[in-house]
Amino acid sequence: VIDDLIDSIQLATQKVLRLFDIPKTPVTDPIYGANKPKVTKLHYDFIVVGMGAGGCVIANRLTEDFRSTVLVIENGQEDNVITDIPAANPYTLLTDYSYNFETEPDPNACQGMVNQRCPWASGKGPGGGTILSGLIWTRGNYRDYDNWASLGNPGWSYQDVLPYFLKTENMMEPELRNSPYHGKHGFVPVEYVRYVTPLLNSFLKAANFFGYRIVDYNNPYTHVGFSQIQSVVKGGERVTAATAYIKPILYRKNLYVQMRSRVTQILINPLTKTAYGVKFVKRGAVRVAYARKEVILSAGAFNSPQLLMLSGIGPADHLKEIGIPVLQDLPVGDGLKEHVGMHGLTFLINQRVNLAPLSVFQGIVINALKYFLTSSGVLKTLGCEGVGYVKTKYSNLSRAQPDIELVFIPSAFNTDAGVLLRKTFAVGDELYDYTYREIDGVDSFSIWPMLMYPKSQGIVRLKDGNPFNQVRIWHNFYSEGVDIAMMVEGIKKAVQIAKAPSFRKYGSILHRTPFPQCKQYAFGSDDYWACAVRTMTTTWHHQCCTNRMGQVVDYNLRVRGIKRLRIVDTSVFPEIPGAHTQAPTYMLAEKAADIIKAEWKMYSIKVS
Numbered sequence: 001v002i003d004d005l006i007d008s009i010q011l012a013t014q015k016v017l018r019l020f021d022i023p024k025t026p027v028t029d030p031i032y033g034a035n036k037p038k039v040t041k042l043h044y045d046f047i048v049v050g051m052g053a054g055g056c057v058i059a060n061r062l063t064e065d066f067r068s069t070v071l072v073i074e075n076g077q078e079d080n081v082i083t084d085i086p087a088a089n090p091y092t093l094l095t096d097y098s099y100n101f102e103t104e105p106d107p108n109a110c111q112g113m114v115n116q117r118c119p120w121a122s123g124k125g126p127g128g129g130t131i132l133s134g135l136i137w138t139r140g141n142y143r144d145y146d147n148w149a150s151l152g153n154p155g156w157s158y159q160d161v162l163p164y165f166l167k168t169e170n171m172m173e174p175e176l177r178n179s180p181y182h183g184k185h186g187f188v189p190v191e192y193v194r195y196v197t198p199l200l201n202s203f204l205k206a207a208n209f210f211g212y213r214i215v216d217y218n219n220p221y222t223h224v225g226f227s228q229i230q231s232v233v234k235g236g237e238r239v240t241a242a243t244a245y246i247k248p249i250l251y252r253k254n255l256y257v258q259m260r261s262r263v264t265q266i267l268i269n270p271l272t273k274t275a276y277g278v279k280f281v282k283r284g285a286v287r288v289a290y291a292r293k294e295v296i297l298s299a300g301a302f303n304s305p306q307l308l309m310l311s312g313i314g315p316a317d318h319l320k321e322i323g324i325p326v327l328q329d330l331p332v333g334d335g336l337k338e339h340v341g342m343h344g345l346t347f348l349i350n351q352r353v354n355l356a357p358l359s360v361f362q363g364i365v366i367n368a369l370k371y372f373l374t375s376s377g378v379l380k381t382l383g384c385e386g387v388g389y390v391k392t393k394y395s396n397l398s399r400a401q402p403d404i405e406l407v408f409i410p411s412a413f414n415t416d417a418g419v420l421l422r423k424t425f426a427v428g429d430e431l432y433d434y435t436y437r438e439i440d441g442v443d444s445f446s447i448w449p450m451l452m453y454p455k456s457q458g459i460v461r462l463k464d465g466n467p468f469n470q471v472r473i474w475h476n477f478y479s480e481g482v483d484i485a486m487m488v489e490g491i492k493k494a495v496q497i498a499k500a501p502s503f504r505k506y507g508s509i510l511h512r513t514p515f516p517q518c519k520q521y522a523f524g525s526d527d528y529w530a531c532a533v534r535t536m537t538t539t540w541h542h543q544c545c546t547n548r549m550g551q552v553v554d555y556n557l558r559v560r561g562i563k564r565l566r567i568v569d570t571s572v573f574p575e576i577p578g579a580h581t582q583a584p585t586y587m588l589a590e591k592a593a594d595i596i597k598a599e600w601k602m603y604s605i606k607v608s
């Protein structure tokens with residue numbers, strides 16, 4: 001009551017000051033999803049920074065208790081009809097829906113990319129990464145979470161987290177819906193993708209040909225094998241974290257969402273080391289919002305460490321160098337992990353059974369009509385169709401734990417003549433012109449291997465004290481030799497799969513013009529592929545582990561040494577799971593919400 005009274009007085013004062021035009025802080029704001037502007041408050045129970053996968057879940061679950069007010073602050077702009085179209089993601093990746101980070105140059109990797117830097121997309125807008133994502137739904141191996149627990153994080157073993165994976169999910173496929181390893185009542189619909197090419201069938205038959213089973217890879221007993229991709233779509237349309245978790249609850253009076261607002265600092269009392277609010281900038285004006293209970297950081301694996309460091313929490317040496325007073329010395333920004341890949345394999349075919357982006361552009365009117373009027377057609381493609389989990393000879397994991405994921409892509413860099421896909425991965429001119437120009441627009445497909453358990457780890461640091469500057473990222477990809485050896489084996493397995501009889505009927509052949517940086521090696525030799533992975537280095541956008549549980553946060557996700565500050569996003573993963581990171585983030589946030597509610601004795605809405 002007192003806080004509300006203070007709010008009213010402060011807001012009334014601001015209104016009066018506004019009559020004289022000082023300061024310019026408005027007292028009403030367009031709030032995401034509200035029909036008319038809501039009066040902004042200064043005090044909330046919880047402030048959530050970032051409306052990505054983690055932030056959306058937290059905002060939803062905490063507002064189940066109508067006594068608690070929650071403000072979500074999101075830097076990005078509102079979503080729209082284009083962002084819902086799964087096929088639009090190579091385009092949206094190049095827009096302001098992504099932060100478009102870049103890595104620091106490193107002779108070990110990214111050598112064929114523009115300026116020898118790998119681009120690294122990270123979502124910006126309602127849903128964060130899920131507004132850009134390939135929508136692939138994978139959980140990883142049960143041992144991933146047993147490992148989290150064994151690293152000193154009780155409560156995070158597979159048995160502990162499985163209920164939260166189930167709570168998240170609404171499996172729509174009848175054959176999987178009744179499995180004890182799938183949920184039916186969650187906010188996240190999961191389907192097989194609506195639009196696939198005939199090549200998917202060839203991919204799955206090829207797997208059978210080489211002795212792999214068709215499996216439910218999200219079942220802990222059948223991880224090794226192949227499948228059509230389980231994906232986060234409804235009726236073939238993209239479902240972001242905001243679509244799933246925020247839009248259905250926008251009517252809640254205790255939920256406030258500020259878009260286009262960049263948090264620049266967490267406000268922390270230096271004497272008590274207690275977080276009490278945030279500073280943010282909206283439309284050029286600096287504002288503050290106060291949290292009665294907690295500030296929850298969900299700004300992602302690059303921006304959460306940035307905000308901590310800007311607020312005096314991080315490696316002391318680095319903060320001193322930048323000139324930021326040190327509040328708490330913690331290994332923030334260390335241990336960055338990513339599933340590194342090599343997207344350059346190109347298999348040419350002699351029939352147009354693939355995804356041909358140029359014809360999709362040419363027929364855009366018909367394709368758009370199909371999408372909007374009949375909910376069908378090529379715009380429902382994810383751009384990836386199948387997935388396979390295999391083991392290489394270098395794996396020291398158990399028999400049931402794969403170490404390479406193979407993603408089947410019904411097109412390749414050359415298929416759109418280098419117009420879009422190549423740009424999203426910043427493939428350099430020298431590489432593209434030498435290797436792919438001669439096959440511009442030729443029908444083709446690709447298989448993208450992904451290293452599931454990279455050993456190499458990178459570092460995130462501030463460039464300077466300006467909160468609007470991007471962080472600096474040292475990826476350190478392939479600093480551990482075993483990562484290269486495994487990727488080479490993964491590539492060889494992809495090449496083998498594409499040789500199966502099921503692909504031969506399309507005249508499938510591997511494009512053998514080498515990368516210019518690797519032409520000194522015999523094409524297809526281990527040395528050639530090792531050079532290829534250092535040249536055509538691609539990220540899968542699964543950045544994580546930069547504020548690790550057990551190091552920067554405790555197993556209840558509270559920042560060590562600071563009160564009332566928690567982190568709920570991929571940055572707290574104690575180790576990268578063998579999964580695309582969206583499902584693990586939803587799981588993490590669902591569990592975090594229960595932890596927070598228990599601490600503050602809050603209500604939940606029960607689902608059957």
Ligand SMILES: Cc1cc2nc3c(=O)[nH]c(=O)nc-3n(C[C@H](O)[C@H](O)[C@H](O)COP(=O)(O)OP(=O)(O)OC[C@H]3O[C@@H](n4cnc5c(N)ncnc54)[C@H](O)[C@@H]3O)c2cc1C
Nearest residue numbers: 050052054075128129133134135136263541569570580582
């Ligand atoms: C291109 C791409 C493709 C992907 N494909 C897949 C896939 O197919 N399958 C899968 O499982 N996963 C995929 N992912 C990964 C998945 O989307 C992420 O792991 C997940 O979204 C991470 O959630 P998060 O909560 O950690 O952060 P994010 O979802 O990144 O959300 C962070 C949010 O915080 C906001 N923010 C950051 N800084 C500030 C600030 N200072 N002030 C205010 N707001 C701020 C950001 O704008 C963003 O909206 C993909 C990601 C990308 C980028």
